[in-house]
Amino acid sequence: MNIMKLALLSLSMLLVSADTSLAVEERPNVIIIMSDDQGVGDYGFMGNQVIRTPALDAMHARSGFLSKFYVSPVCAPTRASLMTGRYNYRTRCVDTYLGRAMMDPDEVTLAECLRDAGYQTGIYGKWHMGDNYPMRAMDQGFQDSLVHRGGGIGQPSDPIGAEGKYTDPVLFKNGREVPMKGYCTDIYFDAAMEFISSSTEAGDPFFAYIATNAPHGPFDDVPHKLYEEYRNTDLSSLLVSPLPEKRREEEFDKLARIAAMITNIDENVARLFSRLDELDITKNTIVIYLNDNGPNSMRYVGDMRGMKTHVDDGGIRSPLLFHWPLKVEPGATSSKLCAHIDVFPTILDACNVPIPTSGKIDGRSFLSLLTDEDANWPTRQVVFQAHRGNVPQPLNHFAIHEDPWKLVHPSGFGNERIKGDAKLELYNLEKDPRQLHDVAAVHPEITNRLTKAYEAWFADVSSTREDNFAPPRIVIGTEHETATVLTRQDWRHASGEAWAKESNGDWLLNASDSGKYEFEIILDSDQHPAGTATVAAGNLVDHFEIIAGQQRGHRTTLSLPKGDVNLSIELTLGEKSMGPHQVVVTRL
Structure with a gap:
């Protein structure tokens, strides 16, 4: 950690300690659960009639719920925004591999803020913002770390001899290579629950970040009993378009494997809540559940269109469940425009920890939306952009949202540069959530206004630091x-x-x-x-x-x-x- 970053964090912690109302024992515990490549429609409470998620459905019934919550179209950018409250383009994390998923070590993370406020901090599963010092999770505020390398198990970052193993994987415990027994998702939840129990026994508030690599591929190693169940289930309602007969069997097998991984996560959520009940800490523990981007296949996404990598709504939407019985009433719901950049300030708000002053925070706390019926929430603009390449390109594969409008250029995640003029599309999501009717020509004044707002945003995030998009070392x-x-x-x-x-x-x-x-x-x-x-x-x-x-x-x-x-x-x-x-x- 550099001297300036340390000084700013120290000042923030002095402010905390000076406020006697911030007694550690009164602060809530925090758990964030984020799945990988689980889409917005992969939940019973979101209308899915096939994939079983009873624990998450029950959590939804007793939680606060943000029904218009957005994430990035791919995983590492979402994780950077989640951990910092900043657009990922400010953090040097601009892609998912080739050195562009590494986050600048000077970024102040949620884990650092909570750690320095007296919390025990732990991460279990997927970090995906740097495998080496000084960018590992353990370098960025997590005191206990059990993670895999890279963007997922089954990639070139796997330990030698343990390639692609979801069952009995080799993981990294506080930087040490450790062979594990069991299925990866079960292992993450087991480790998190052990951390939660030990923190509670010590009388310390905790922050546990459980980031599964499921249901991300590869799909050959999935919970067997659940796979057999779904393999014998009619999954045709998950398809969003007809498939030729020769492809249907292969696609249904893949869907069965994905569904098995999702239901396995759900079973672990049930185990987690049972542990919180046993420890008698459920009431004052915040549990958040979300997914990191759209689904990893063209499947059911409710009344939207799109999948992972897309900037259409199906590629960048997630439900946000916020379970905090002490403060949030069951069924508290908001349809205000919120996003991954808002989780960081919301958690700090709930925990009475000051926002760091080391850099601009793009998000805003949504806590009042779930606790105050008369909460003030001014109209805002939120931007989502991610595409392959070394340097972000203006107008390429982006969407800017301002309720009810969405201005989008879905040029494709794999394209670094646009050829020719960008054809921008405008949708009224309130009337047209599936984005079937482009009204850019009908509302040129809105198209022009949002285009200028996007251009101002791109210039702002691009100038965060000198040589802003240079990869970290x-x-x-x-x-x-x-x-x-x-x-x-x-x-x-x-x-x-x-x-x-x-x-x-x-x-x-x-x-x-x-x-x-x-x-x-x-x-x-x-x-x-x-x-x-x-x-x-x-x-x-x-x-x-x-x-x-x-x-x-x-x-x-x-x-x-x-x-x-x-x-x-x-x-x-x-x-x-x-x-x-x-x-x-x-x-x-």
């Missing part, structure tokens, strides 16, 4: 992470398809001090011929042999100067050239 050679594992999740892609076997890239590093560093090169398997490796770190270059049939143990050392350095490694194996699967960097 991984810091090597510190006591905080003695061995740094570099994966394709965070390399800057240079050639080939991003994660293809014969692709390559480089890593942006910062050597904490000058000295000798060892580089161990790991290949994706032991099925390869002999070859050579060329390691380049800044102006330093080394060549050495790669032994045939050996996955890891290929090592060399370089003496690095202190400061920024770009690391690239090219392997020549037979007639093929490629980058390494992973690299372990250790300061000697």
Whole structure:
């Protein structure tokens, strides 16, 4: 943590301690549960007649509910906004991989604010904003951390020998690689409940962030009994458009697997509430449930259209359940426009913790919407934008909302640059929630006004800091992470398809001090011929042999100067050239 960030947090905590009304024992506990790729329509209380979510349906009945709550179209941007109360474009987290899911370590997180206000803090599951120091969850305010790397299990960031394992995964406990037993979602909830119990026994308020990687793919390892149940269930009502017969069986099998993962989450929510009841802390524990983006297939999203990666409403909507029996009446509902950026200030408001002064907070507390029938909520504009690429591009794949209007350019998540003029679409969501009738030509004054508002927003978030969209650097050679594992999740892609076997890239590093560093090169398997490796770190270059049939143990050392350095490694194996699967960097 830099000196300025530490000073601002210290000042905030002095303000807290000076207010005698903020007794720690009176503060609510906080639990945020966020699923991965569960869509807005994947709940019984949202009209789904197939996927069983009885615990969440019951939670909905006794909770506050935001019926017009928005998130980003993909996961890492939502997580950055959730943790900071800021648009993700302010945080340097702009995409989901290739080094662009890393959040700037100077960002002040919800975990840091609550930790410094006397809370115990824990995260269980998916972080997805940096796998290495200083961007790990444990570097950003979480005192207890049990997470997987990257954007999900089954990606190139998996530990060697544990690739794609939802059952008996290898996870990272406070930075240490630990083999686990059980299904990943069950493991996260078990660990969270253990943390909750120990915090409660110690008399400490707690913040538990349970972020499942389910129902994100891969789908080959799912709860078996639930899968068998859904495999024998008619899932046709989940389809939003007809499929040819040859594709129906495959799609229904995928839906059965997704449904099994969702119901498994629901069963764990039931277990969690039982534990809160056993500990007699349910009344003053805030439990929030939401999903991180739209569904990971074209399936039921109620009266909307769209899926994950889309900026249409089906791709950026989530229910927001807010369970706090002490303050929020069952059935308290608001249809005001709210979003992921609002969770951070809402929790700090509920916990009587001051908003940090280190940067602009874009969200606003929605607590009064659930506790005060006469709450003032001025009309606002909220923007959602995410697309592939190194630098965000204006007008590309965005939506700006101002009730009841939605101005959108759904140009596609995979496109970094727009070719030609952007054709903007305008919808009145109150009359046309499915976005079937573009009225931009009918209301040019609204189209122009919202376009100017979007352009002002883009200029604002883009100027948050100097060189705002430069990727953060991984810091090597510190006591905080003695061995740094570099994966394709965070390399800057240079050639080939991003994660293809014969692709390559480089890593942006910062050597904490000058000295000798060892580089161990790991290949994706032991099925390869002999070859050579060329390691380049800044102006330093080394060549050495790669032994045939050996996955890891290929090592060399370089003496690095202190400061920024770009690391690239090219392997020549037979007639093929490629980058390494992973690299372990250790300061000697």
